[in-house]
Amino acid sequence: MTDSRLTDSQRVVVTGLGATTPLGGDVASTWSAMLAGQSGVRVLTEDWVDMLPVHIAAPVAVDPSEILPVPQIRRMDRSGQFALIAAREAWADAGSPDVDPERKGVVIASGIGGVTTLLAAYDTLKERGARRVLPMTVPMLMPNGPAAVVGLELTARAGVHTPVSACSSGAEAIAYAVDMIRAGRADVVAAGGTEAAIHVLPMAGFAAMQALSTRNDEPERASRPYDKGRDGFVLGEGAGVLVLESLEHARARGARIYGEIAGAGITADAHHMAQPDPVGAGAARAMSMAVAGAGATPSDVVHINAHATSTPVGDVAEVGAIRNALGDATDGACVSGTKSMTGHLLGAAGAVESIATLLALYDRKAPPTTNLEDLDDEVSLDVVRGEPRDLPDGELLALNNSFGFGGHNVALAFRTVQA
Amino acid sequence: MAASEQEILAGLAEIVNEETGIATGDVQPAKSFTDDLDIDSLSMMTIVVNAEEKFGVRIPDDDVKGLSTVGDAVSYIQKASA
Numbered sequence: 001m002t003d004s005r006l007t008d009s010q011r012v013v014v015t016g017l018g019a020t021t022p023l024g025g026d027v028a029s030t031w032s033a034m035l036a037g038q039s040g041v042r043v044l045t046e047d048w049v050d051m052l053p054v055h056i057a058a059p060v061a062v063d064p065s066e067i068l069p070v071p072q073i074r075r076m077d078r079s080g081q082f083a084l085i086a087a088r089e090a091w092a093d094a095g096s097p098d099v100d101p102e103r104k105g106v107v108i109a110s111g112i113g114g115v116t117t118l119l120a121a122y123d124t125l126k127e128r129g130a131r132r133v134l135p136m137t138v139p140m141l142m143p144n145g146p147a148a149v150v151g152l153e154l155t156a157r158a159g160v161h162t163p164v165s166a167c168s169s170g171a172e173a174i175a176y177a178v179d180m181i182r183a184g185r186a187d188v189v190a191a192g193g194t195e196a197a198i199h200v201l202p203m204a205g206f207a208a209m210q211a212l213s214t215r216n217d218e219p220e221r222a223s224r225p226y227d228k229g230r231d232g233f234v235l236g237e238g239a240g241v242l243v244l245e246s247l248e249h250a251r252a253r254g255a256r257i258y259g260e261i262a263g264a265g266i267t268a269d270a271h272h273m274a275q276p277d278p279v280g281a282g283a284a285r286a287m288s289m290a291v292a293g294a295g296a297t298p299s300d301v302v303h304i305n306a307h308a309t310s311t312p313v314g315d316v317a318e319v320g321a322i323r324n325a326l327g328d329a330t331d332g333a334c335v336s337g338t339k340s341m342t343g344h345l346l347g348a349a350g351a352v353e354s355i356a357t358l359l360a361l362y363d364r365k366a367p368p369t370t371n372l373e374d375l376d377d378e379v380s381l382d383v384v385r386g387e388p389r390d391l392p393d394g395e396l397l398a399l400n401n402s403f404g405f406g407g408h409n410v411a412l413a414f415r416t417v418q419a
Numbered sequence: 420m421a422a423s424e425q426e427i428l429a430g431l432a433e434i435v436n437e438e439t440g441i442a443t444g445d446v447q448p449a450k451s452f453t454d455d456l457d458i459d460s461l462s463m464m465t466i467v468v469n470a471e472e473k474f475g476v477r478i479p480d481d482d483v484k485g486l487s488t489v490g491d492a493v494s495y496i497q498k499a500s501a
Contacts (some may be wrong), residue, residue: 072440131471132468
């Protein structure tokens with residue numbers, strides 16, 4: 001099912017992974033926690049929590065202040081700190097490839113940008129005056145700040161980019177990086193997403209939309225995709241970064257290959273600013289494009305890491321979209337909703353979940369969807385619950401879905417690559 | 420009562436360390452902020468504003484340009500706070 005139209009210099013594979021998430025400070029700890037069905041959600045202790053109806057979120061398991069020196073912390077928004085930590089891990093994991101800087105690219109997305117920097121600077125301005133506003137404020141709050149941080153770290157000069165499409169940003173970054181390599185603009189690209197928006201203002205905004213779970217007394221059970229009792233998503237934070245290169249480039253340097261990014265579909269609903277298209281037409285089209293781009297058919301799809309945020313409307317709309325895209329082949333794909341464990345990492349979600357999808361193929365193990373006690377009658381999917389699900393041998397295809405406010409839909413198709 | 424030269428140097432070294440990570444012992448009067456300590460203009464402005472607050476002085480932007488060494492800054496702060 002490999003797309004025969006593509007040469008090995010156009011086929012894009014993943015050779016390095018890095019992450020910092022609510023489940024762990026790196027990929028290994030995140031993945032083992034995910035397979036074990038652990039939760040990264042907890043009750044917040046910040047003073048401002050009392051202002052909100054929501055008292056829970058999923059902060060990173062390892063705070064950047066435990067890793068980065070203070071001067072670096074002070075010059076970087078929290079989202080940039082996450083991106084730097086994840087990118088360093090991914091690059092080292094890829095074997096720190098020796099690449100001409102002019103052939104090295106970076107695509108690091110963010111959904112919201114440096115919002116904590118912006119709000120802290122505004123507090124400083126009001127309380128202490130304009131002269132006290134730090135000169136690094138603008139480079140810290142701009143959404144491309146984390147991409148620039150990673151570009152400086154890796155000395156990447158082939159182009160440093162930041163797609164912004166709310167909760168599909170991280171997946172869009174990966175699709176963009178694939179295009180950069182296929183277009184011949186770069187040999188190796190570090191791509192992913194980052195988000196650091198656990199703060200009273202974004203949370204007040206999400207709460208006003210009634211998008212967040214208010215299951216404050218049971219934080220670990222609050223994010224429950226597909227369960228009848230779901231009442232909204234849990235805000236998470238963190239970053240995921242993947243190192244991408246052509247199959248030809250990876251094989252030439254003897255790199256370990258996690259899998260291929262075989263197809264990508266990007267569509268827009270043009271339906272509503274914040275509601276999914278009720279029949280999921282745009283989301284279905286993205287999935288179909290990803291499968292077709294992989295030179296595959298729906299029956300090749302064995303696993304889907306769904307967007308599944310745990311909102312009442314969104315989860316069901318995605319089920320319809322999956323069934324529209326895959327038809328009867330839907331029943332042959334097991335579905336995982338890993339936000340049940342990580343919470344919703346917004347602009348980082350597509351990147352962290354792409355890592356989970358790749359590792360599911362690489363280890364042939366799909367992670368569980370936790371807190372699924374009473375399956376919604378409208379969810380006609382084979383949802384992985386309880387224990388992880390073993391995936392079969394042979395060449396496999398898996399999808400990762402990401403959808404964002406604004407009507408953005410991104411589906412990525414990943415395929416196993418034989419060593 | 421105004422701070423001594425030694426006290427100003429020690430306080431300034433702490434501010435520089437906090438902003439840049441440079442060891443306090445390396446912040447010596449003869450060192451140039453740009454050539455020796457590799458401090459860029461954005462960090463310099465942060466150091467100036469923190470020094471203003473710590474020593475209760477005002478250092479206008481035009482005067483910052485004249486502070487090329489650590490010693491220049493110590494003397495300026497001492498004069499301004501005298």
